[in-house]
Each structure stands twice: as structure tokens, then as C-alpha cells.
Amino acid sequence: GAGVSQSPSNKVTEKGKDVELRCDPISGHTALYWYRQSLGQGLEFLIYFQGNSAPDKSGLPSDRFSAERTGGSVSTLTIQRTQQEDSAVYLCASSLESWGPKDFGEGSWLTVV
Amino acid sequence: QKEVEQNSGPLSVPEGAIASLNCTYSDRGSQSFFWYRQYSGKSPELIMSIYSNGDKEDGRFTAQLNKASQYVSLLIRDSQPSDSATYLCAVNSGAGSYQLTFGKGTKLSVIP
Numbered sequence: 001g002a003g004v005s006q007s008p009s010n011k012v013t014e015k016g017k018d019v020e021l022r023c024d025p026i027s028g029h030t031a032l033y034w035y036r037q038s039l040g041q042g043l044e045f046l047i048y049f050q051g052n053s054a055p056d057k058s059g060l061p062s063d064r065f066s067a068e069r070t071g072g073s074v075s076t077l078t079i080q081r082t083q084q085e086d087s088a089v090y091l092c093a094s095s096l097e098s099w100g101p102k103d104f105g106e107g108s109w110l111t112v113v
Numbered sequence: 114q115k116e117v118e119q120n121s122g123p124l125s126v127p128e129g130a131i132a133s134l135n136c137t138y139s140d141r142g143s144q145s146f147f148w149y150r151q152y153s154g155k156s157p158e159l160i161m162s163i164y165s166n167g168d169k170e171d172g173r174f175t176a177q178l179n180k181a182s183q184y185v186s187l188l189i190r191d192s193q194p195s196d197s198a199t200y201l202c203a204v205n206s207g208a209g210s211y212q213l214t215f216g217k218g219t220k221l222s223v224i225p
Contacts, residue, residue: 031211033211040217041217042117042201042214042215042216042217042218043157043201043203043213043215044215045212045213045214048211048212050211056211056212058212059212091156091157099145099205099211100145100147100203100205100211100212100213101157101159101213102159103159104156104157104158105156106155106156107156
């Protein structure tokens with residue numbers, strides 16, 4: 001079946017511009033996670049959605065970052081006024097259980113120039 | 114601050130040998146432990162999970178957990194060149210906790 005789908009796969013943007021990253025989880029998966037992976041670094045937790053519950057936004061690095069999940073399915077991560085330190089791979093994952101990310105998408109590679 | 118430590122490598126082993134990957138964690142409350150494999154330029158994929166002290170085997174992979182020593186390891190038997198990847202250790206804390214803390218990974222190279 002279809003896995004986790006992310007778009008765009010690559011995005012180059014100018015410093016100060018806003019970007020939107022999209023994640024389409026596996027159908028039926030209620031848990032959705034966003035992680036960030038910078039070059040040579042471990043995965044950094046950003047935000048977690050579970051069903052219709054309020055999301056856990058505790059990992060968002062600044063108020064320039066926000067995310068929403070519509071209808072318990074597709075999620076959008078928005079970064080406003082991008083900075084060079086935002087350059088990273090943004091990974092979305094979904095799972096049936098709530099213990100952590102199981103199925104990852106291929107990621108959105110963001111480069112801020 | 115919760116930390117998960119791994120040797121960055123690269124760890125080089127000959128084809129057919131046993132590769133041993135190690136991970137230590139700081140949070141004594143951690144209850145669940147995971148190993149992910151990440152090929153270069155690709156996203157992580159879950160390969161093993163372990164929750165109780167001792168060994169857990171799945172094919173050529175064996176995860177070992179020692180909570181007293183705050184240590185978890187992954188053994189890969191009969192290593193193949195296709196096992197060459199970065200292996201990420203991840204830990205969560207407490208029942209129902211979904212926030213995994215990831216190590217930076219160990220790069221494994223299996224030499225034909």
C-alpha cells in the first residue's frame with residue numbers, strides 16, 4: 001500500500017520567505033510526527049498529532065514554526081521568515097500506535113539561501 | 114536533558130562478520146528502545162524494538178538491553194554489504210511516551 005508521502009521533496013528558498021511542507025500519512029494512522037534532521041545531527045522532534053487531540057508542539061524551535069493537521073489526515077508544517085539555520089531535512093512519520101514514529105516519508109529537503 | 118550517545122564510526126567490518134553497534138542513554142526512566150537503519154540520502158526505517166532486559170532476536174539482528182547499565186546494543190550477524198548504513202538508536206521515556214530521543218547514529222561499512 002501507499003506509504004507516507006511528503007512534498008515538496010526539495011525546496012530552495014530565500015532567507016525571509018515562508019515555506020509550507022506537506023505530509024500525507026498512511027491511511028488509518030492516527031499518530032503523525034514531524035522531525036527535523038540537520039547534517040550530521042540526530043533527529044529532532046518537532047510536533048506530534050494524535051487523532052483529534054491537541055497537538056504536542058513542545059519541540060517547535062521558535063514561533064516561526066507552526067503545523068496543522070486537517071481532518072485527522074494531511075498535515076502541513078509552515079516555517080515563516082526562513083533563516084539559514086532552518087536548512088535541514090524535514091521528516092514526517094505516521095503510526096497506528098502512540099509510542100513513536102514507525103513509517104517515515106522520504107522527507108522534504110529544505111535549503112535556505 | 115535526555116541524551117542518547119552512539120559512536121559516530123565509521124565502523125568497518127568484513128562481509129560475514131558480526132557487527133556490534135552500541136548505545137547508551139541518560140534517562141533511567143526510559144522504557145522502550147528502538148533501532149532504525151538509515152541509508153545515505155534516505156529516511157530512517159525501523160528494524161528492531163526492545164522493551165525488556167536481555168536479548169531479542171529477529172533474523173540476523175539481535176538487540177540487547179541492560180537497563181541497569183543504561184545500555185542497548187544491536188548485533189548484526191553474517192554482515193552483508195547491503196547492511197552498510199547509519200544505525201540510529203532511539204529511546205522513549207515512560208509508558209505512553211511518544212517522544213523519542215535519537216542518537217546521532219553509527220555509520221556501518223561492510224567490506225566485501
